Amino acid sequence: MAEKVLMKGNEAIAEAAIMAGCRHFFGYPITPQTEISAYMAKRMPKIGGTFLQAESELAAINMVYGAAAAGARAMTSSSSPGIALKSEGLSFLAACDLPSVIVNIQRGGPGLGGIRPSQSDYFHATRSTGHGDFHMIVLAPNTVQEMFDLTLEAFDLADKYRMPAMILGDGMLGQVMEPVDISRGNNIKTYEKDWALTGTKGLRKRNVVNSLYLSAEELEVLNFQRFEKYKEVEKIARTENCLLEDAEVVVVAYGICARIAKNAIDTARQNGIKAGLIRPVTLWPYPKHQLKAAAEKAKAFVVVEMSMGQMIEDVELSIRCSRPVLLCNRTGGMVPTREAVLESIEKAALLKGEQNADSI
Amino acid sequence: MQIVFEKPKALSDTPTHYCPGCTHGIIHRLVAEVLDELDITGKTIGIAPVGCAVIHFNYFECDVAQAAHGRAPAVATGLKRVNPDNIVFSYQGDGDLAAIGTNETIHAAARGENITVIFVNNAIYGMTGGQMAPTTLPGQVTQTSPYGRDTKTAGFPLRMCELLATLDGTAYAERVAVDCVKNILKVKKAIKKAFQYQIEGKGFSIVEILSSCPTNWGLEPVKALEWLRQNMIPYYPLGVFKDKEVSR
Ligand SMILES: Cc1ncc(C[n+]2csc(CCOP(=O)(O)OP(=O)(O)O)c2C)c(N)n1
Ligand code: SF4
Numbered sequence: 001m002a003e004k005v006l007m008k009g010n011e012a013i014a015e016a017a018i019m020a021g022c023r024h025f026f027g028y029p030i031t032p033q034t035e036i037s038a039y040m041a042k043r044m045p046k047i048g049g050t051f052l053q054a055e056s057e058l059a060a061i062n063m064v065y066g067a068a069a070a071g072a073r074a075m076t077s078s079s080s081p082g083i084a085l086k087s088e089g090l091s092f093l094a095a096c097d098l099p100s101v102i103v104n105i106q107r108g109g110p111g112l113g114g115i116r117p118s119q120s121d122y123f124h125a126t127r128s129t130g131h132g133d134f135h136m137i138v139l140a141p142n143t144v145q146e147m148f149d150l151t152l153e154a155f156d157l158a159d160k161y162r163m164p165a166m167i168l169g170d171g172m173l174g175q176v177m178e179p180v181d182i183s184r185g186n187n188i189k190t191y192e193k194d195w196a197l198t199g200t201k202g203l204r205k206r207n208v209v210n211s212l213y214l215s216a217e218e219l220e221v222l223n224f225q226r227f228e229k230y231k232e233v234e235k236i237a238r239t240e241n242c243l244l245e246d247a248e249v250v251v252v253a254y255g256i257c258a259r260i261a262k263n264a265i266d267t268a269r270q271n272g273i274k275a276g277l278i279r280p281v282t283l284w285p286y287p288k289h290q291l292k293a294a295a296e297k298a299k300a301f302v303v304v305e306m307s308m309g310q311m312i313e314d315v316e317l318s319i320r321c322s323r324p325v326l327l328c329n330r331t332g333g334m335v336p337t338r339e340a341v342l343e344s345i346e347k348a349a350l351l352k353g354e355q356n357a358d359s360i
Numbered sequence: 361m362q363i364v365f366e367k368p369k370a371l372s373d374t375p376t377h378y379c380p381g382c383t384h385g386i387i388h389r390l391v392a393e394v395l396d397e398l399d400i401t402g403k404t405i406g407i408a409p410v411g412c413a414v415i416h417f418n419y420f421e422c423d424v425a426q427a428a429h430g431r432a433p434a435v436a437t438g439l440k441r442v443n444p445d446n447i448v449f450s451y452q453g454d455g456d457l458a459a460i461g462t463n464e465t466i467h468a469a470a471r472g473e474n475i476t477v478i479f480v481n482n483a484i485y486g487m488t489g490g491q492m493a494p495t496t497l498p499g500q501v502t503q504t505s506p507y508g509r510d511t512k513t514a515g516f517p518l519r520m521c522e523l524l525a526t527l528d529g530t531a532y533a534e535r536v537a538v539d540c541v542k543n544i545l546k547v548k549k550a551i552k553k554a555f556q557y558q559i560e561g562k563g564f565s566i567v568e569i570l571s572s573c574p575t576n577w578g579l580e581p582v583k584a585l586e587w588l589r590q591n592m593i594p595y596y597p598l599g600v601f602k603d604k605e606v607s608r
Contacts, residue, residue, distance in 0.1 A: 024442060026438070052437070054467075055464070055466075056463060059431070062435050063438035063441075065427070066440075066441075067438035070438065074438065096426075198423070199422070199423055200423060206421055207424075208425075209424070210408070210424070
């Protein structure tokens with residue numbers, strides 16, 4: 001049996017990045033993700049890597065841009081207000097098709113907000129990541145093990161599809177300690193990067209990393225091409241389902257909320273309600289087909305999230321508003337309780353399939 | 361037939377898009393000549409700024425990364441940290457380097473990042489049509505200082521070489537001007553020295569080049585160079601402000 005290591009969520013991300021071959025980390029301190037920087041600061045000098053505490057999140061993401069342009073696996077991490085500053089760089093990374101990994105250990109907002117866990121950057125991660133037409137892959141772990149596994153996967157997907165990938169966690173997952181099997185980190189695939197800036201050595205034409213296209217015709221073609229690629233990426237959409245087969249009430253939750261929801265559906269089942277769970281593992285691409293399929297059997301949906309209701313829009317879009325969707329949410333750094341989720345499930349169970357949630 | 365003058369190999373055949381009489385062209389040529397003379401084009405990576413030189417990747421024959429406005433020193437840092445054997449230089453205007461990118465500039469220098477910065481100071485935002493720059497002179501008329509830069513409301517210009525010279529990480533900071541042949545030769549010498557410092561791993565090097573923007577200054581090219589000489593050089597004295605290997 002593989003040996004397990006006891007780790008904080010943030011440390012699991014850092015260790016996975018190192019095992020994935022990331023030797024270039026650029027950060028700027030912010031709670032509740034600072035353990036990632038601290039881990040990198042300790043480890044990178046010992047393994048010939050770079051840990052650099054940048055002057056700002058803007059600088060950090062642009063250092064990632066430079067390192068990624070050089071063909072290296074590079075990462076930066078931050079929390080909500082810092083991620084907002086990275087928007088500029090995220091857009092440039094996507095526009096130049098540069099693989100890179102960005103970690104957002106979310107905290108409450110808006111503004112300076114608070115330092116308690118939150119999921120209120122869902123829109124930022126999946127919709128308004130930066131200016132222009134682009135997406136990044138967004139992965140949502142719900143255990144420390146998954147912080148580790150999905151970070152490995154993020155590096156792989158970023159290289160495979162040549163685009164930025166984000167780990168969207170929250171302050172609770174970042175801080176909690178759990179045993180982790182790190183053996184998967186020993187099996188890493190690498191990719192040829194003939195587009196990287198390493199110097200022509202007089203042997204090839206110059207490589208250019210650029211996102212400026214003054215010809216609208218050319219830029220349009222490039223954007224269409226990138227979205228053709230995104231159609232391929234959409235195939236990686238995935239969920240973890242619990243007791244979904246016969247579920248009449250489907251709870252949809254990601255990250256730490258999914259763990260709370262799992263408890264709640266078990267209790268609901270004991271109370272005679274056929275409740276199930278869909279946990280999106282990828283937030284972009286969103287598992288819309290899985291949601292749509294579930295809507296064929298389900299009577300009602302409950303979305304649990306730590307925001308004023310952001311992912312709920314994707315649930316409603318995915319099922320084309322064909323079923324009532326209730327929101328069970330906390331915000332500002334508060335975490336929903338199992339009891340609150342249970343209550344929402346009970347409420348949803350009383351609804352008839354076609355009834356609109358607004359009327360209750 | 362004997363060839364007595366030719367285009368540097370580090371420059372491509374693509375005609376530049378710069379306005380007639382613009383000094384960006386001269387500076388490109390000087391950088392390219394230095395790349396040729398040091399025989400480093402094959403291991404050099406340039407960073408293109410946001411500004412008139414944004415598409416310099418069409419002109420230099422080395423690998424190039426285009427950077428977001430002002431972020432060239434951060435991008436250069438990322439590239440250099442991955443492959444320290446590459447020669448990395450950014451080419452930036454005054455808006456890019458001394459306004460939106462001041463933070464990146466100062467901290468790259470403070471870290472003693474072993475990169476070279478070619479800083480083209482033309483006292484105006486060229487690309488966007490002639491707005492006030494951080495280096496616009498007091499009293500200078502621009503689109504956004506139509507009554508002349510009023511230091512009461514718009515403050516004072518930044519002297520970047522002097523500022524950066526105070527930092528322990530700066531190995532070499534020199535200000536030169538492209539206003540006449542004699543000075544142009546000095547520009548080339550300074551650029552070469554800056555690249556040599558990088559090759560020798562001495563630390564952050566910057567060459568500030570006082571340049572003209574005839575189009576947005578509203579002057580003919582020759583008059584523009586005269587204006588540079590009479591107005592810019594007194595405010596931005598030429599010379600070496602730092603020449604000392606970074607000791608760590
Ligand atoms: C984030 C951002 N802000 C503003 C601009 C618009 N912009 C393009 S070039 C430029 C000024 C460039 O001036 P300078 O750096 O002095 O270079 P020059 O064009 O004079 O060579 C500005 C403000 C931009 N592209 N991106
Ligand atoms: S706008 Fe000014 S700096 Fe830009 S190319 Fe024209 S003359 Fe040169």
